[in-house]
Amino acid sequence: MKSPLNTTPPLPRARQSREERRQQILDATLRCVRRSGFHGASMADIAAEAKMSVGVIYRYFANKEAIIEAIVASDLAEMRAKFAEWDETPDDQLLDTLLNTIDFALDHKYGPDKSALALEVLAEAARNPRVAAIVQAADVQERELGRSLCDRLNPGCDRRRLDARGEIISMLFDGMMIRAITHPDIDREALANDLREVMQVLFIIK
Amino acid sequence: MKSPLNTTPPLPRARQSREERRQQILDATLRCVRRSGFHGASMADIAAEAKMSVGVIYRYFANKEAIIEAIVASDLAEMRAKFAEWDETPDDQLLDTLLNTIDFALDHKYGPDKSALALEVLAEAARNPRVAAIVQAADVQERELGRSLCDRLNPGCDRRRLDARGEIISMLFDGMMIRAITHPDIDREALANDLREVMQVLFIIK
Amino acid sequence: MKSPLNTTPPLPRARQSREERRQQILDATLRCVRRSGFHGASMADIAAEAKMSVGVIYRYFANKEAIIEAIVASDLAEMRAKFAEWDETPDDQLLDTLLNTIDFALDHKYGPDKSALALEVLAEAARNPRVAAIVQAADVQERELGRSLCDRLNPGCDRRRLDARGEIISMLFDGMMIRAITHPDIDREALANDLREVMQVLFIIK
Amino acid sequence: MKSPLNTTPPLPRARQSREERRQQILDATLRCVRRSGFHGASMADIAAEAKMSVGVIYRYFANKEAIIEAIVASDLAEMRAKFAEWDETPDDQLLDTLLNTIDFALDHKYGPDKSALALEVLAEAARNPRVAAIVQAADVQERELGRSLCDRLNPGCDRRRLDARGEIISMLFDGMMIRAITHPDIDREALANDLREVMQVLFIIK
DNA sequence: AATGAATGAGGTTTCATTCAT
DNA sequence: CATGAATGAAACCTCATTCAT
Structure with a gap:
């Protein structure tokens, strides 16, 4: 000392x-x-x-790229936190909880900044293999988490169908970020209502 | 002179x-x-x-920006051509035609280049008001065309619901471009099957 | 047109x-x-x-390194030109011609700029493999030329001895560049006289 | 205190x-x-x-330059130590001792690091007057020591010739450092043999 | 009209040096 | 005394744009 x-x-x-x-x-x-x-x-x-x-x-x-990668990683971590939350929801409340997420998702994705960053990241990932790797690795985890949620909602369902449905649900949420740019001033209330209906159909396979 | x-x-x-x-x-x-x-x-x-x-x-x-704007515009024009095609489809074939578009859309959006460019454009639009204006103006037109299609499939339906449903369908197709980046190697066949089912539900309101 | x-x-x-x-x-x-x-x-x-x-x-x-390499190459080319000159000298004048080079060499190597550049090049070569390669490749050629000169002065001499002697002669001339830095104000006349004597011994083996 | x-x-x-x-x-x-x-x-x-x-x-x-100057000084001190050693050699062993130094010198100068540093120093001296002063002051001392050695080998010899010969010997040893860069893989044995012969001639004037 | 050499501001990155702790 | 975080000038290199030919 x-x-x-x-x-x-x-x-x-x-x-x-x-x-x-x-x-x-x-x-x-x-x-x-x-x-x-x-x-x-x-x-x-x-x-x-x-x-x-x-x-x-x-x-x-180390360099600018490292900053970008750190941003990408932290952006993705946020989403993982959301999944963790759902993972702890009891079975009988799961569907409702998920449906209630819709409002949150709309507010979140249609926020001007949030989607801008995500698109920046995705555009970067489309060309920069290192960023692509980060993004895709995160998606692997998200899919795993999503699959386990879907499984709880559809016990005994064929995995191939489960995955396809998960993919479609992902499309919807990811698509919001693009719609936030191309059509920022939607009628959010009507959309939320319809989304809830559609989601109900999507979550329950067949 | x-x-x-x-x-x-x-x-x-x-x-x-x-x-x-x-x-x-x-x-x-x-x-x-x-x-x-x-x-x-x-x-x-x-x-x-x-x-x-x-x-x-x-x-x-005039400068590089002008080229970019022109590219954005031409990229959007392509989509408008697709709508024009559907517009001329007779009512009784419309739903089938649309459903058959799914395979085309999957091939198109999951193509490596196509989505990269679109995301580049969208990321740019998220920051550059001039590009945003171009993108949004194009979307206004697309929505108009989409609404008329939806209207033919759901005669007499409330416009507010029509628009919401159109929005959701757009999310799905737009979302594909993001999924093409985050999950490029999907099981495209299973996805196409499930998508066809889901789309059928989405196209027909209620 | x-x-x-x-x-x-x-x-x-x-x-x-x-x-x-x-x-x-x-x-x-x-x-x-x-x-x-x-x-x-x-x-x-x-x-x-x-x-x-x-x-x-x-x-x-392409970059700064490329300029340096070009300088190094052109610096070495100069020396090759000197050898080419000697190559065309008739046998009976060769020794005298070489001995007369001494005065030229002294003026040249003791010139303030010339040696500075050469040392810069050599110091760079000591660390930069690309520069080392250029320098060494040039030296291979110089040795070949030097060997043929030495051979003409010492017909039938063992190649191993020839090469060793060539090496020693090179040391002398290269050493001048260092002496030009460490002892710039020599008595050049006395040096030239002694060098001529020494060189005569060096050029004729045994 | x-x-x-x-x-x-x-x-x-x-x-x-x-x-x-x-x-x-x-x-x-x-x-x-x-x-x-x-x-x-x-x-x-x-x-x-x-x-x-x-x-x-x-x-x-005080700064980086001061470190460099100290290194240069210490590098030169090393050589001075060598001379001091010779100074204490009895007259009848001097020539042999010097000739035996050749092998040591070859190993030393052809070591990859040693010459690199010396050339670095010399290149710096070629531009930086402070470094030049250090290098040249050291050389003054080395010449003095060298002259006294040469004097013992050639008693009564004219100082002008002595100095010239000393200069030539210096060239040879300094030249080795350059040869170490331009031709690192010499046949060191053959070179040592020839060098010993040549040195014998150089050490004894006339 | 067309060319492509030239410009120079601005990009990322490094590093000797200082100084609060 | 020692530390090592902070500074900011300056290094190399790129590129949108201009303009003499």
């Missing part, structure tokens, strides 16, 4: 922890990316937004 | 019309954008791909 | 040929490198020295 | 003396410079190699 008198942590620890600093950079990047896209957001922009110097960012991320 | 007085054409007249030239540039850009995205495609790339000099491109488009 | 009246070459050809432009860049780089070394010479410095913009340099060289 | 009043040593006293610390830094720098050259070795690299923080290095050296 260099100084046993010192009660504060031996390593003087920065004002902010390494993790906080990383998050600060990710938050700033998020704002920039929403404003200008991955390629439009320059490191200088990000640094300014995070109120840091350009150089310091490189102490926390 | 180009020189309307000049009756004899001393200049051997452009081998290609202005419109052909524009299209040639757009085609080249499309190939570049699919390969590297809007920002990854440089004017030099485009010029090389179009077998022109960079300078000449600026005689046909 | 775009303009049959135009007697000048059909391609309007830049004011300077591509080759001239390349040389202009190499010359500017040479001045910068002598002043500040390979790493000290920035692309901006080179551009300023060549009275060009930074960007144009990249139309002629 | 850090604190002569303080009889009890509350601060555990630096484990290493200031000089040891300096040497530690120089050693680390040496390893880094051999690996990547003066410009390639970053302060962070050096700190990591020396297992210190960057900050502490600045307590021992």
Whole structure:
């Protein structure tokens, strides 16, 4: 012990922890990316937004791509959290819980920022294999979780049909993000009503 | 004044019309954008791909943004052509025709390039108001066409419900483009079967 | 024919040929490198020295390394030219010609710039495998030429000894470049006299 | 005197003396410079190699240049030690001792790292007057020592000739460092044999 | 009209140096 | 004294756009 008198942590620890600093950079990047896209957001922009110097960012991320990957990963983690929540719902409340998610999903996906980021990520994934790998790995997990939900709603159902139905449900939710761009001012109430009806049909196979 | 007085054409007249030239540039850009995205495609790339000099491109488009806008517009025009086709289908064949579109749609949307471009466009639209305007204007038209189709399948149905249902159908087709990225290797046959069932339900309200 | 009246070459050809432009860049780089070394010479410095913009340099060289390699290559080409000259000297004048080279070599190697560049190249070669390859490939040729000269002076001599002697002679001439740095103000006259004596011994084996 | 009043040593006293610390830094720098050259070795690299923080290095050296200068000086000191050794050799063993040095010199100069560093230093000296001054001051001393050796081998010889011969011998040894780069895979045995013969001639004037 | 060489601002990244802790 | 996070200038390189030919 260099100084046993010192009660504060031996390593003087920065004002902010390494993790906080990383998050600060990710938050700033998020704002920039929403404003200008991955390629439009320059490191200088990000640094300014995070109120840091350009150089310091490189102490926390190897390069710009690493920041992007971190954003993608954290964006996907959010969705996984949602699934975890459903996983703990009792069987008899599951269908209702899922149907009630519709309103939440609509608000979420039609939020202007949320979908913009997701589309940015997807466009990037369409070309950047590393991003594609992250996105697809996350989807594998989501499908697994989704399948177990579907299984509980349709006990004994053929797995092939289960998967196909899961895929269709995913299309619907993913499609919302595109509709949020192409038709931002829908009649959300009418849509919610109809969606609930349709979803009920989709969740119960046959 | 180009020189309307000049009756004899001393200049051997452009081998290609202005419109052909524009299209040639757009085609080249499309190939570049699919390969590297809007920002990854440089004017030099485009010029090389179009077998022109960079300078000449600026005689046909004010700047790179203008080319992008033109591409977006032409991409959307393609979809309008599809609707026009359906518009001419007799009532008694309409549902079948639409259901048969599913296979075509799957092949189309799950094609690697197609969705990449669309997502590129949508991500751009999420930020660039001019692109957003183009995309949304196209969607207004598509919805109009879609509504008339839906109306023929569900005579006398409330317009609000019609629109909501149209929205949901759009979500499904749009969602395919995202699924093409996140889950490119689906069991397309099982999916097509299930989709046909689901679509039948979606097309017929109530 | 775009303009049959135009007697000048059909391609309007830049004011300077591509080759001239390349040389202009190499010359500017040479001045910068002598002043500040390979790493000290920035692309901006080179551009300023060549009275060009930074960007144009990249139309002629892929990157800074390529410029360096070109400099290295041209530096080595110079030496090869010297050998070619000796190759055409008749047998009975060869020894005298070589001995007379000593004065030229001293002036050349002790010139302030010449050795600086060579050492820069060698230091780079000591670490950069691509540069090392260029330098060593050139040396293979030089040795071949040197061996044929040595062979003419020592007919029937064992090749192994021939090569060793050639190596020693190379050491002497290469060593001059280092001496030019560590002891720039030698008594060049006394040195030339002694060198002539020594060389005579070196050229004639045994 | 850090604190002569303080009889009890509350601060555990630096484990290493200031000089040891300096040497530690120089050693680390040496390893880094051999690996990547003066410009390639970053302060962070050096700190990591020396297992210190960057900050502490600045307590021992004003800046990076000062470290380099210290390295250059220490590199030259090594050679001086060699001369001192010879200085103590009795006259009747001197020539043999010197000739036996050849094998050592070959191993030393053809070592990959050694010459790389020396060339790095020389290239730097060719541009940086401060480094040039250090290198040249060291050479003055080496020449003095060399002259006294030559004098013992050639008693009563004219100083001008002595110096010239010394210069030529220096060229040979310095040249080895360049040959080590341009022709690293020589037939070292044949070379050693021939060198011994040649050296014998060089050491004895006339 | 067409060319493609030239421009130079702006992109990402590195690194010597400082200084609060 | 030691630390290592922070700074920000400067490095290399790219590219949309212009313009002399």
